Amino acid sequence: MTIRRFISQHGCPREIYSDNGMNMYSANIELGEAVKDMDGTEILFFFLKNITWKLIPQVSPHMGGSWERLVRLAENVLSITLKERHPKEEVLITLIAEAEDIINSRPLSYISNDPLETESLTPNHF
Structure with missing residues (x-):
């Protein structure tokens, strides 16, 4: 599924x-x-x-370091937002979707301090 x-x-x-x-x-x-x-x-x-x-x-967990870091970020987001020990399925799916949005709003390129420059590229743009 x-x-x-x-x-x-x-x-x-x-x-x-x-x-x-x-x-x-x-x-x-x-x-x-x-x-x-x-x-x-x-x-x-x-x-x-x-x-x-x-x-x-x-025996080479370092090769998956990039996605392991993102998994840890998702766990942190869920632990902050998830208050119930056994949430209903609808609540859990919603929180996972919100965690996905937070993770995919991370910039992929340089962020400028100049307010006139365009928005930085993120995975959500794709």
């Missing part, structure tokens, strides 16, 4: 990078087998056939 939601909101990625934990390795194998078993009429599985899942080498 997560990949379906991601594709519906952001489009289909060409590559997915993840750590080489057992759950990611197993998910890669399971998705590959599920795609082989489908008859090709479902759009989602058409997209999944065209996605390459790349796993970083084992």
Whole structure:
């Protein structure tokens, strides 16, 4: 469901990078087998056939440092905004969407102090 939601909101990625934990390795194998078993009429599985899942080498967490930092940022945002221990699904989805917006508003380029310059480029622009 997560990949379906991601594709519906952001489009289909060409590559997915993840750590080489057992759950990611197993998910890669399971998705590959599920795609082989489908008859090709479902759009989602058409997209999944065209996605390459790349796993970083084992025992090298430094190679995933950039996304690990963003995961930590999302955890910080959620811990600040999430007051309930077991929120309802609707509340959790809303808070995750807000965390996504906060993370994607980070500038990708230099920020000038000049108020006459244009706005800095962020992932939300895409």
